[in-house]
Amino acid sequence: MAKNGAPSMQCPRSPDDVDLFGPGAPERWYAAYDVLHQQAPVMCLRGEGLTPDKDAFILSKHEDISRVVKDWERFPPTLSLLVKQIQTTGALAQEMPGLDAMIISICSLRPTQELWRAHRQELTDPWVGPGAGRHEDMITGHVDHLIDRWIDEGDLDFVRQFARSLPQRTMASVLGFPMEDIPQLETWGNAQVMAYVHGCGHNNKLTEEQTREKSELLDGFGHYVRQKTKEKRADPKDDMISFLTQVHYEALDRKLTDDEINGVVYAMLIGGLETTQYALAEQAQLICERPGLFQKLKQDRSLIRIFIEEGMRLRSPTQGLSTRITSQDEIFQGVEVPAGSSLHLRWAAANIDPDEFEDAKELKLDRKAVTRHLAFSAGLRVCPGAGLSRLEQTIAWNRLLDRLDDIAYGEDNDFLHQPGIMLGTLKLNLTFTKA
Numbered sequence: 001m002a003k004n005g006a007p008s009m010q011c012p013r014s015p016d017d018v019d020l021f022g023p024g025a026p027e028r029w030y031a032a033y034d035v036l037h038q039q040a041p042v043m044c045l046r047g048e049g050l051t052p053d054k055d056a057f058i059l060s061k062h063e064d065i066s067r068v069v070k071d072w073e074r075f076p077p078t079l080s081l082l083v084k085q086i087q088t089t090g091a092l093a094q095e096m097p098g099l100d101a102m103i104i105s106i107c108s109l110r111p112t113q114e115l116w117r118a119h120r121q122e123l124t125d126p127w128v129g130p131g132a133g134r135h136e137d138m139i140t141g142h143v144d145h146l147i148d149r150w151i152d153e154g155d156l157d158f159v160r161q162f163a164r165s166l167p168q169r170t171m172a173s174v175l176g177f178p179m180e181d182i183p184q185l186e187t188w189g190n191a192q193v194m195a196y197v198h199g200c201g202h203n204n205k206l207t208e209e210q211t212r213e214k215s216e217l218l219d220g221f222g223h224y225v226r227q228k229t230k231e232k233r234a235d236p237k238d239d240m241i242s243f244l245t246q247v248h249y250e251a252l253d254r255k256l257t258d259d260e261i262n263g264v265v266y267a268m269l270i271g272g273l274e275t276t277q278y279a280l281a282e283q284a285q286l287i288c289e290r291p292g293l294f295q296k297l298k299q300d301r302s303l304i305r306i307f308i309e310e311g312m313r314l315r316s317p318t319q320g321l322s323t324r325i326t327s328q329d330e331i332f333q334g335v336e337v338p339a340g341s342s343l344h345l346r347w348a349a350a351n352i353d354p355d356e357f358e359d360a361k362e363l364k365l366d367r368k369a370v371t372r373h374l375a376f377s378a379g380l381r382v383c384p385g386a387g388l389s390r391l392e393q394t395i396a397w398n399r400l401l402d403r404l405d406d407i408a409y410g411e412d413n414d415f416l417h418q419p420g421i422m423l424g425t426l427k428l429n430l431t432f433t434k435a
């Protein structure tokens with residue numbers, strides 16, 4: 001991503017130069033996607049499959065990734081191998097080493113496609129999916145609270161003082177955690193996403209030492225959630241954990257155990273914090289880079305919806321994930337991909353695929369079918385928190401447009417990103433005029 005002040009990095013010109021995962025890779029991602037689209041839309045990572053005799057393939061075309069995410073039978077989640085192992089050996093997920101609470105709860109609450117759907121519809125949709133609208137007042141309150149803290153200053157680090165805090169406060173409220181626990185929740189959240197930031201290669205592998213560090217950092221998280229669950233089971237309030245303690249899960253015809261609730265909460269935190277932060281921070285940059293855009297949005301608020309979708313399309317927070325395998329031999333763009341290969345789905349590349357999007361790299365406020373992008377994936381495994389994130393982004397920009405007259409880049413921005421597979425701008429100094 002070439003931006004004012006960004007250090008010059010060697011741009012990839014051929015597939016041999018493309019490295020999406022090494023040090024400094026985030027600064028070259030978007031140059032790499034052009035190379036992949038033109039010269040290697042299906043790129044083999046030799047011997048990087050689940051075992052050394054298997055390969056992994058990076059898919060970068062919208063049509064290929066859409067096909068994969070919509071066909072669970074041919075492209076099952078990598079996790080389904082673990083579920084199968086558990087079902088055939090009778091092993092207990094909670095006794096297997098290295099599995100986090102979310103994965104353990106997936107094994108019991110949603111091991112099949114049908115249960116995956118039921119889990120979303122019955123357990124998460126009412127809180128973070130289509131039912132997220134219930135949080136409108138709460139989110140508006142958090143947005144205003146954050147703006148109040150710097151509105152008289154004239155400048156801010158938008159990442160630290162707004163984009164990071166908003167999803168933290170929102171998720172704490174949704175789950176029913178007190179605001180004063182946010183610093184602790186941040187530490188646990190950082191530990192949960194450690195693989196996506198510091199992990200190695202396309203499948204974000206942590207070293208043994210990093211894995212140890214992660215579990216030490218997460219020490220206490222399970223205890224904290226179980227304690228809160230116990231309190232809310234005894235005295236339910238209007239929050240998601242209270243709901244999970246009371247709900248009768250129709251698909252399994254029973255209530256959830258404390259361990260299962262712990263797993264759902266883990267999933268909400270790992271998914272719901274940084275992703276929305278990155279979306280907001282990239283949208284602020286898109287505004288700063290386009291004179292007149294702030295005023296245009298301020299005058300016509302109906303454009304906000306298109307703006308946030310275009311923002312997530314052009315600068316996708318989750319750039320890619322290796323979460324599917326091939327159950328049979330496949331051909332993508334003429335390239336043979338054998339059964340048992342890992343697929344790295346590069347959402348961010350698919351979202352600027354010129355064969356799918358006209359003027360793919362332009363932010364177009366008159367784009368049709370604006371949610372066609374794959375920033376949240378699609379199909380049965382589509383991000384369950386998309387509704388909540390969209391609401392946070394919409395309210396954030398509405399209130400920022402109400403309370404400010406403009407924003408611009410401040411000083412000392414280097415536009416560098418964290419390592420890993422998320423598009424995480426480290427800091428973003430902005431100046432602004434109070435409305």
Ligand code: HEM
Nearest residue numbers: 128267271272275276279317318375376377381383385389
């Ligand atoms: C801009 C914000 C977000 C982006 C770009 C995003 C993106 C994604 C993507 C690409 C996936 C992978 C789906 C697949 O493998 O097909 C995913 C899964 C997931 N997301 Fe999000 N997400 C965002 C916000 C959220 C929020 C706010 C939550 C929670 C409230 C959340 C919770 C999850 C969970 C739990 C999963 C794992 C799948 C599942 O358990 O059903 N995400 N997300």
